[in-house]
Amino acid sequence: MNSQIQIDVVNACLLAGVLALSINLLLGYTRHISVAHAAFAGVGSYAATWISIHQGLPFLTCVAIGTGLALVSGLLVGLPSLGLADEFLILLTLCTGALFTGVVTSAPDLGGAYGLLGIEQVTVAGSTLLRPSDWLPYLILAFGCVLAVCWYLTRSPYGRRLRAVGDEPTAASALGMPVQLLRLQVFALAAGLAGFAGAISAYYNQVTSPAMWSFNQTLLIIIMVIVGGSGTLAGPCLGAVVITVLPRALQFAGMPPDRAGIYSQIIFAVLLIGMILVRPGGLIGRRPGSRIVSNVFAAAGTGSGLSRSAPRARALEVRAEGLTKHFGGVAALDGVTIVLPRQQISALVGPNGAGKTTLFNALTGFLPVEGGRVFIGDTDVTMKSPAYRARLGLVRSFQDVRSFATMSPLDSVTVAVPARRGSDLTSGLLRPRATRRGERSSREAARYWLEYVGVDADDLRPTGDLSFAEQKLVALARTLASGAEVLLLDEPLSGVDGRWVETIMDLLERLREDGHTICIVEHSLHVVSRLATQVFFMEAGALTATGTVEELLGRPEFVDSYFGAAS
Incomplete structure (x- = not known):
């Protein structure tokens, strides 16, 4: 076999690897699906080609412009996609890809269906890159960059936030993370990296055409990631090699190119279905990776956080005035006014459907209200996001835990520590020493809170593999690590056995002693009697009774409503 043909296959794998790594930031970390990824690569390819032909600018300049235009294109598509459900995001990016194909096919200046030819040859140090072997070192360099x-993004504190957003965006928002901003950044960055690959591909192939950046190409890129293993770095690279080499291997075996293409598509389909059914994590599965992050970005040998005492929480007041919310004409909240007693444990009780979780959602910003106001201290937060309220100290937990299932307990709690150096897109690169200091401090805080709740901070199992009670404890630890001073806990004791119930109740009493304000949704009268100094009873979206447990039990109407509903 001709050595140049072999090197050409290697070069094709390198370019495919760049495309696979870029879309892996979406699929593997923020868990977004874009079916316009090849179109973004096409933007970079067509931009670099057109500028080279018509403006005669140097290679690196054309590649930079193509990359930038692809990034901007990703930003423009990503902005309207914020908040969209996955199925609508797929539709939006599908239309984006179709629009790109339609424009480049119908525009005469872009070569129509045949594409653009005549891009300038690349010359380096007086030598023109003509053969695949000439290109190989530079493609290795581009792939390495x-x-x-991607290594920095996924192994840094910023990458840990991306993984949290992908695992459970609602919980990430509840902890104060700017979920939509993170998703937009990664969407645009992935598009820019795809444009980078597309621009280089145009110079390497000396042509760019609509067929090179069609919907089918996007599907191949997605298959590379799924087969290799999303959420890893080696996985997409391995998938790129498999998908790139297979059709060429069939041709080398003597199969005609047209038949090789057909059989390759059949094999790809079977391979994809088989991987989803047999090994959904891909050939290279994802691991929690706590030790990797800590070794790279934090100094070794950090001690136990329990050498310090628990921080004393401020007496932060949370109150709501006249909250109203309707669903289909039914009042889920009917003029609710409530003030949570500071540095005490209160309980929100009532029958199912009374509006307890709805009230928690309204207080924390997950549900917009139709009337009324919410205050944290003296700040009116009625129109503010859950992340904003979390940064002020109001954080909620969820009945169904919503753990960061692919992350270790230590990473799950570290990611909740308020943003420090390295948790944004650029500071880790610009200020590496500050990032390492911030990472060390964050991990010390995370270790402290994990040991506070009784979970092993050195357990490298994914949090999703822990018992349900342990997941609840990790969720409580991450809530505390976020700096929360007011905790809204939705049925923190549901689904756990008696031993864990006592453990969690002891923890809640300890938190109250440390100055935290806590409000729990709870159905067990035993738990409410032990923990709560004040009880709010909800029925049909309204607060109908307030007082101590003893006071409410002395009111026949409360007993009839509560125990009648419970029966």
Whole structure:
């Protein structure tokens, strides 16, 4: 076999690897699906080609412009996609890809269906890159640069936040993370990296055409990631090699190119279905990776956080005035006014459907209200996001835990520590020492809170593999690590056995002693009697009774409503 043909296959794998790594930031970390990824690569390819032909600018300049235009295109598509459900995001990006194909096919200046030819040859140090072997070292360099960028993004504190957003965006928002901003950044960055690959591909192939960046190409890129293993770095690279080499291997075996293409598509389909059914994590599965992050971004040998005492929470007041919310004409909240007693444990009780979780959602910003106001201290937060309220100290937990299932307990709690150096897109690169200090401090705080709740901070199992009670404890630890001073806990004791119930109740009493304000949704009268100094009874979206447990039990109407509903 001709050595140049072999090197050409290697070069094709390198370019495919860049595309796979870029879309892996979406699929593997923020868990977004874009079916316009090849179109973004096409933007970079067509931009670099057109500028080279018509403006005669140097290679690196054309590649930079193509990359930038692809990034901007990703930003423009990503903005309207914020908040969209996955199925609508797929539709939006599908239309984006179709629009790109339609424009480049119908525009005469872009070569129509045949594409653009005549891009300038690349010359380096007086030598023109003509053969695949000439290109090989520079494609290795380009691939290495993209791999380094992805390595930094995924192994840094910023990458940990991306993984949290992908695992459970609602919980991430409840902890104060700017979920939509993170998703937009990664969407645009992935598009820019795809444009980078597309621009280089145009110079390497000396042509760009609609067929090179069609919907089918996007599907191949997605298959590379799924087969290799999303959420890893080696996985997409391995998938790129498999998907790139297979059709060429069939041709090398003597199969005609047209038949090789057909059989390749059949094999890809079977391979994809088989991987989803047999090994959904891909050939290279994802691991929690706590030790990797800590070794790289934090100094070794950090001690136990329990050498310090628990921080004393401020007496932060949370109150709501006249909250109203309707669902289909039914009042879920009917003029609710409530003030949570500071540095005490209160309980919100009532029958199912009374509006307890709805009230928690309204207080924390997950549900917009139709009337009324919410205050944290003296700040009116009625129109503010859950992340904003979390940064002020109001955080809620969820009845169904919503753990960061692919992350270790230590990472799950570290990611909740308020943003420090390295948790945004650029500071880790610009200020590495500050990032390492911030990471060390964050991990010390995370270790403290994990040991506070009784969970092993060195357990490298994914949090999703822990018992339900342990997941609840990790969720409580991450809530505390976020700096929360007011905790809204939705049935923190549901689904756990008696031993864990006592453990969690002891923890809640300890938190009250440390100055935290806590409000729990709870159905067990035993738990409410032991923990709560004040009880709010809800029925049909309204607060109908307030007082101590003893006071409410002395009111026949409360007993009839509560125990009648419970029966």
